[in-house]
Structures are given as C-alpha cells and as structure tokens.
Amino acid sequence: MNITKESIDALNAVVKVDIVADDYKDKVTKVLNDYRKTANIPGFRKGNVPMGMVKKQYGKAVMIDEVNKLLQESLNKFLVEEKLDILGNPLPKAQDDFNWDAETFSFEFELGLAPEFDVNLKSKKKVKQYNIVATDELIEKEVENIQTRYGKMSSLEEATEHSNVTGTFVNEEKGINKKSTFLVNDLKGKKNEKKVIGAKAGDVIELDTKKLFEDDHKLQTVLGVSHDEAHDLDVKVTLTVEEITKTEPAELDQELFDKLFADGSVKTVTDLKGKIKEDAEKQFQQQADQQLLNAVTEHLVEETKFDLPKEFLQKWLQTAGEKQLTEEEAVAEYEKSEKGLRYQLIEGKIMKDNDIKIDYAELVDYAKGFIRSQMAQFGNMNPEEKELEDIAGRVLSNQDEARRLQEQLVAQKLLAFYKENLKFDAKEVSYEDFIKEVYNVEK
Incomplete structure (x- = not known):
C-alpha cells in the first residue's frame, strides 16, 4: 500500500491511496474460509461447500468490504501520523474509470485544511461590558411583590x-x-x-x-x-x-422576614432590601456574562482574519447531514455557519495556546454543582455527597448531557480568561437599560 499527499494550496490537499492485492487477499481468504465452515447451502454438508462456489458467490462482495475497511483504517492512520488538522471529513473524488474487477485500486480524497493564524488579545478595540445594578425602583417593586404574595x-x-x-x-x-x-x-x-x-x-x-x-x-x-x-x-x-x-399587603415584620429567610439573617427592611439587591444582581450577572461572551465572540471573529477552504466546505456540507443538500442549499448553510466555525477555530487556538483544559474530575464537580442547585429549588438544601456522585454519574453517561455541561464549563473558563486578558469598555446600567441597549426591547 502507498499513501501520498499532494498540496493544492495552504487550505486544500488531495490524498491518494494505492492498494494492491497483497494488501487485502489474506483477509479476504480468511473471511471466505470462515464462511465456508459455517455456510448452510442446500446439497452440501456444513463445512463441505466447495471453496470455488463460495468464491464465486461471495468473493467479490467480501473483497470490496475488506478493501473499504483497509482504506478507511489506513486513511485515518495517515491523517493522525501526518498530524493533518482537517475541517469536515475527507471527500472521495469520483473516478469514471474505476473498476472493482481489477486487483489494484487507487483512491483519491479531497481534504480541507484548517488555517494557521494567531489570535491578537491585545487589540486596541475595546469590548462593551455591562455591569447591571438593581435600582431603588426595582427593589421597592420587589418589596411590594413580596408583600402581595404573602398578603x-x-x-x-x-x-x-x-x-x-x-x-x-x-x-x-x-x-x-x-x-x-x-x-x-x-x-x-x-x-x-x-x-x-x-x-x-x-x-x-x-x-x-x-x-x-x-x-x-x-x-x-x-x-x-x-x-x-x-x-x-x-x-x-x-x-x-x-x-x-x-x-x-403583608406587614414588613420579623414574621415575614423569617418566612423568607429561615436562617434569621434578615432583621430589618434595610436587610431585606440588601438581600433583594444581592439576589437580583447575581441573576443579572448571568445575563451580563452571556452578553459579554457574545460580544467577545463577535470581537474575536472580527479581529482575527484568516481564510477558510470555502469551496471544499460547501461541497462537504452537501453530504454531511442526514439529508443530502443541493449546491444552493449547501452555500446557504455555509453562510449561516461560517461565523460559528470561525469562532470554533479561534476558541480551539486560544485553549491550546493558553493551556486551557477540562479534565473529567472538573466536569464531575461542575455537574454536581449544577445538580445541587437544581435540588435546592425543590427544598433539598443539603444532599449527601454519595447521592450527588451517583446522579452526576448517570447524567454524564448520557452523551448529549455530558456535551452540554462540557460546553457550559468551557464557556465559563473562557469567560474568566477573557476577563483577565481583553480590554473592556465597562458601563453601569439598570436592568431596563440593559435590555433596551442589548436587545433593543423596551421593557
């Protein structure tokens, strides 16, 4: 077997795989022998079917299957050994003169290569960062809501x-x-x-x-x-x-305070307003962080310039999903997903260059924290560690859930990294002004 790579340009290459009979014939013979031992064919005792008959009926199909297995294994091994960073999957090139009746075969695959680039974290352009504060008006309104709920x-x-x-x-x-x-x-x-x-x-x-x-x-x-x-x-x-x-409305007295905070931490209306402010701004912080991550994503995509193997990716998108796309549909899909792909590459580069990693123990701890907060909403404030471990294990055994939690943890780590390494234009706003400015919605 012989595998070679021809570079078309910095973002495109073709890999050629040549397979000869010696590469696959022993495997084909073994499969046919195993089949001969177990085949039930009318007129012959089990294990006594003539090999010529077995070859005639099944030889070509077995050969094609073994060649395809060998092709896939050798191509994957080559990509790993050559450390080729590819986008999408290799695309087989059509060959009009291909013949399965031959003993030697040549296959060609198009590759889309990931671009090489650097991420500039020291750009002079600042990213807008919002610090959302709970206004006196919001706090007073929440006090009224509490009085109404308990009235x-x-x-x-x-x-x-x-x-x-x-x-x-x-x-x-x-x-x-x-x-x-x-x-x-x-x-x-x-x-x-x-x-x-x-x-x-x-x-x-x-x-x-x-x-x-x-x-x-x-x-x-x-x-x-x-x-x-x-x-x-x-x-x-x-x-x-x-x-x-x-x-x-309920009276703002100790009886109400104890209903709201059983730990006795609230003694006065001032204490209550302080708690409301603290809780509100904690929730606001989550929204502000999500907005900041979105803004950083836009900033990095805009500031980090590199080319992509556009034509290859559009061709790959035609066959990548469950449903085959037309050329026009693939072009439209590429335009929708290009920004996401660019950020994915930028994110990977940042994580690699700055040794940002996630190990399984971190993921388990993160899952346990998520589960603990969920259980607290239903009144279980102090779950046992073993219970958390068991639930986390079950959650992470689900690939979709594990991927979702991993993405959240990665976003959390990257956000912390961005806060330390990027320049921001910080602005303090009320929640109403935040919604108005960021989402262009009057609240």
Missing part, C-alpha cells in the same frame, strides 16, 4: 383600581380561551381601567388586546399566547369576570 386576600363585590380580577379571556379566531388573574392597575390607559372598574362576577367585558397592559409581556401570560404573538396581537377578546379579590 391576605379578601373577596370584593365589584372591581376597584387596586383589585385582582379573575376571569376567562376568549377569542375563537385566535384560539384564545384562558382563565387568568390580573391586577386592574396593570391595565394600560384610563379607557381600559374604566371598562373593568365597577365590574361584578358574571359580567362580560370586551377589550382590545393592543396596548391592554403596561407591560406587553403580561399579555403573553394572561392570554396564553407566544412571545412573538403578544407583541403584535391586535384583536378583541371577551372577559367573563368570575371573581374579584383584594390583597391586603
């Missing part, structure tokens, strides 16, 4: 500005039929409030969905529609009032 509820004869209305919203055309509870104060505009204030159980009220609530996202919850539908929904709905209640 005492009483029935009312008719709806008032500060009452809760429970009823069923219906619009047959849009398939809306949802029983919900909302606060009259959450309605937008005096016109809508006027329709509801004074209503009693059994009343039927017609409302316009457009600008029905101060917060458009409230429409999504109340009507049971999707996020996209909620923003553009402009239809009439009927509300059949079923119950009207009023919530007397």
Whole structure:
C-alpha cells in the first residue's frame, strides 16, 4: 500500500491511496474460509461447500468490504501520523474509470485544511461590558411583590383600581380561551381601567388586546399566547369576570422576614432590601456574562482574519447531514455557519495556546454543582455527597448531557480568561437599560 499527499494550496490537499492485492487477499481468504465452515447451502454438508462456489458467490462482495475497511483504517492512520488538522471529513473524488474487477485500486480524497493564524488579545478595540445594578425602583417593586404574595386576600363585590380580577379571556379566531388573574392597575390607559372598574362576577367585558397592559409581556401570560404573538396581537377578546379579590399587603415584620429567610439573617427592611439587591444582581450577572461572551465572540471573529477552504466546505456540507443538500442549499448553510466555525477555530487556538483544559474530575464537580442547585429549588438544601456522585454519574453517561455541561464549563473558563486578558469598555446600567441597549426591547 502507498499513501501520498499532494498540496493544492495552504487550505486544500488531495490524498491518494494505492492498494494492491497483497494488501487485502489474506483477509479476504480468511473471511471466505470462515464462511465456508459455517455456510448452510442446500446439497452440501456444513463445512463441505466447495471453496470455488463460495468464491464465486461471495468473493467479490467480501473483497470490496475488506478493501473499504483497509482504506478507511489506513486513511485515518495517515491523517493522525501526518498530524493533518482537517475541517469536515475527507471527500472521495469520483473516478469514471474505476473498476472493482481489477486487483489494484487507487483512491483519491479531497481534504480541507484548517488555517494557521494567531489570535491578537491585545487589540486596541475595546469590548462593551455591562455591569447591571438593581435600582431603588426595582427593589421597592420587589418589596411590594413580596408583600402581595404573602398578603391576605379578601373577596370584593365589584372591581376597584387596586383589585385582582379573575376571569376567562376568549377569542375563537385566535384560539384564545384562558382563565387568568390580573391586577386592574396593570391595565394600560384610563379607557381600559374604566371598562373593568365597577365590574361584578358574571359580567362580560370586551377589550382590545393592543396596548391592554403596561407591560406587553403580561399579555403573553394572561392570554396564553407566544412571545412573538403578544407583541403584535391586535384583536378583541371577551372577559367573563368570575371573581374579584383584594390583597391586603403583608406587614414588613420579623414574621415575614423569617418566612423568607429561615436562617434569621434578615432583621430589618434595610436587610431585606440588601438581600433583594444581592439576589437580583447575581441573576443579572448571568445575563451580563452571556452578553459579554457574545460580544467577545463577535470581537474575536472580527479581529482575527484568516481564510477558510470555502469551496471544499460547501461541497462537504452537501453530504454531511442526514439529508443530502443541493449546491444552493449547501452555500446557504455555509453562510449561516461560517461565523460559528470561525469562532470554533479561534476558541480551539486560544485553549491550546493558553493551556486551557477540562479534565473529567472538573466536569464531575461542575455537574454536581449544577445538580445541587437544581435540588435546592425543590427544598433539598443539603444532599449527601454519595447521592450527588451517583446522579452526576448517570447524567454524564448520557452523551448529549455530558456535551452540554462540557460546553457550559468551557464557556465559563473562557469567560474568566477573557476577563483577565481583553480590554473592556465597562458601563453601569439598570436592568431596563440593559435590555433596551442589548436587545433593543423596551421593557
């Protein structure tokens, strides 16, 4: 057997594999002998089928199978030994004159090679970084929400500005039929409030969905529609009032504080607001970190210039998935995935150059931390170590789950690395301004 590589350019190459009869004939003979011993063919006792008959019926199929096995093994070994960093998979070149009746065979494969490049982490261009702070307004609103959640509820004869209305919203055309509870104060505009204030159980009220609530996202919850539908929904709905209640806010006293924080860490309203601020900003940090990772990704892709074997990758995409793509579909798929591929290469280069690794023990610890936080949400604050170990083992035995957790851990490590090594333009904002600036959405 002979394997050679011909470089077309820095990003493309062709590998040629020449296979002669001596490379495969012993394996073919062994397979045929094994088959002869076990074959059940009418007219012959087991093990006494003439070899000539076995060769005639099965020889060519066995030979093709063994040649293909040998071809795949030798090609993979060559790529490893030559340390060829390829993109996608080798693509066999079509040969019009190929003949399986010959004894010697030549196969050619196109390769797309990964580019060589350096990542400049010292670029003068800064990446926007947000520090989201919990405003006094947000904290006060959360205090009110807590008082409402733990308050005492009483029935009312008719709806008032500060009452809760429970009823069923219906619009047959849009398939809306949802029983919900909302606060009259959450309605937008005096016109809508006027329709509801004074209503009693059994009343039927017609409302316009457009600008029905101060917060458009409230429409999504109340009507049971999707996020996209909620923003553009402009239809009439009927509300059949079923119950009207009023919530007397809970007192901000030690009894309430202990319900919220059983460890006794909150003694005053100031302590409560401090906890709310701390918890809110911890959640905000996760969103800020995700935005930062997205911004860094865009920055590195923009700042790191290199060519890709574009034509090869488009050709490879045609056959890479379960469904074969047309040439036009493959081009469109490449354009969608090019930025992701570029960042994948950049990420790999950064991890290699800076010795950023993940071992299995780290992955297990990360999985255990994730499981611990999940269990805490259901009230199990102190799970035993063995229980965590067992659950982590089961989770990581699932390849998809293991890959997902590994990707999260890699992103976490890279984010920490980026924070230490890139230049940032830091900006302190409220959560509302963050959503407005980053996602261009009015909250």
